Amino acid sequence: MEMADLCAAAVNSKERKVLATVLCVDGHAYRKEGASMLLGEQGSIWGSISPGCLESDLLAWAEMVLRSGKIQRVPYDMRPEDDLSWGENIGCGGLLHIVLEPVTGTLEQVMHEMHIRFLESERVMLTRRYKWDSGTVEYELGAAADVQKNSPWPEVYSRAYEPKPRLIIVGAGEDAVPVCRLAAGAGFRVTVADWRKALLTAERFPGAELVCGFPAELFALLHIRSGDYVLLMSHQFQREKEFLALLQGTACAYLGIMGSRDRTARLTEELALPAALYSPVGLAIGADGPEEIAVSIAAELIAVRRGKQLGLPKGGARYERSRISARGRTQLADGL
Structure with missing residues (x-):
């Protein structure tokens, strides 16, 4: 889950919760610095x-945080390998510095505001000012503050959180x-649009x-943005x-068209469409059937989102995504 999901959970669940955030990682860890999760008083x-x-x-620490109403620092040293420590026996090998914050008062309001901004596809900057001696923290949404990179328990911690991309x-x-x-x-906020109401x-x-609506109605309702897929x-x-x-002149992060290259060429002929046009959709993994094709499409969406070069592993044939020009021409290249 990303912060957008956690903010939605904070808004929609009535259970009292604690926000756990990794402030610093030394060595290998399953999640990196900045990763967060929510812990509920009922074990959720x-x-x-x-x-x-x-x-x-x-969860045990979260119970104490909810009782005290104070933030809590919890380090986990998983580097030693003896049986009496966390160590390699649980599959990790780093030193994690985790802060637990009760989702009450100001933080509850902040997460509610972040939830609203995420729904509007806004990027959110959250700055925390920790007062470790008193176990309190101040929150600020807006510009980033100077961050103490040399301290595992910084007094000021700023992080930008991205909205979930909309597919x-x-x-x-x-x-x-x-x-x-x-x-x-895979972390996308999905919208399904169709003119056949019975399918929705x-x-x-x-x-x-x-x-639901016909193309002109859908286009007016969807308000497609530059970050949309x-x-x-x-x-x-x-x-x-x-x-x-209708999509001409509209920027988006990804435009995929299901079907053959010839079909896409006829669809796009004479149209000025976004540069990020992918057809046929999905990574070239030899997918067959709806489930496998869906896997190839999801993999392609992830690769585009992460800015990865699309293709097969080194040592195999390299497939360069065909790009459909404004006049419907296609290009396909194979190499080693």
């Missing part, structure tokens, strides 16, 4: 900062169901925003042609 857990080896112990799936057919599920699991149900697309998989040529025509 949102997110993780370890592969499961620290959470039960952190807009145009087309609610059966093959969209596994794409929605995998993309949501919460049972088929749990957790997704559902938008758009995937066309309705298999209805004329509707997708209409939607792509």
Whole structure:
């Protein structure tokens, strides 16, 4: 889970909670500096900062934090290898400095405000000013403050949190169901749009925003932004042609079109579309069937999000993503 998910949980769950954040990591760790999770008073857990080896112990600490109302520093030294320490026996090998903060008062209000901003696709900067002696902390949303990089327990800690990228799936057919599920699991906020109302149900697309309308209506309702990922998989040529025509001049992080290169060439002919156009969608892994194709699409979305070069591992054939030009031409290159 990312901070956007944790803020949503803080808003939607009535259970009293504690926010755990990794302030500093020395050596190897499952999650890096800045990773956070929520711990509930009833044993609920949102997110993780370890592969499961620290959470039960952190829950015990969280109970104390909720009783005292004070922040708590909790170091975990997992570098020694003897049986009497955390050590390598639990699969990690670093020194983690974790702070636990009760989600009450100001922090509760801050996470609520962050939740609203994340829904608006805003990037949020949160600065904490720790008063370790008194066990309190001040929170500020806005500009970053100077951070003490040389201290595992800094008095001032600033971090930027990104909203979850939105994936807009145009087309609610059966093959969209596994794409929605995998993309949501990979950290995307999924919207499914279609003109066929009967296909847009919460049972088929749990957790997704559902938008119904014909292309012009969808385009007006979706308010596509530069950070959005758009995937066309309705298999209805004329509707997708209409939607792509409306998309001209709109920037987005990813535009994927399901179907053959020839079909995409006909769809995009004479259109000035975003540069980040991927077709056929999905990494070239030899996928067959809806589930495997969904895996290839999810992998491609992750690679684009992380800024990774798409292709096969070194030593195999390298597939360069075909780019569809404004006049519908395609380019495909194979190499070693």
